[in-house]
Amino acid sequence: MSADNTPPRSPETSQGIQYNWQATKPTVKSRLAFLLNNEVLSDIHFAVGRGASKQCIPAHRFILSMGSAVFDAMFNSPLATTCDEIELPDVEPAAFHALLK
Secondary structure, X not given: OOOOOOOOOOOEOOOOOEOOHHHHOOOHXXXXXXHOOOOOOOOEEEEEOXXXXXXXXXXXXXXXXHXXXXXXXXXXXXXXXXXXXXXXXXXXXXXXXXXHO
């Protein structure tokens, strides 16, 4: 407790997420669910859709590569992309969110 009787706050990252967020997620499954559509630890972004429905969706190359041979080839093959943002104008954001789940 500090001098004014308020509990100390945990330090936060630049996105406002508390350090040690893992402590609030007791299982690997809950931690992975937390990372879905979350900037924390993301290393790739997908610009999905076009016009007013366009969304920038954060993702994690490692997790995507574990779940899909296509993503694995996209990120880890000799011809892998080096881009930090992938444009998918012909994909609806809702469909891409469903794919990530």
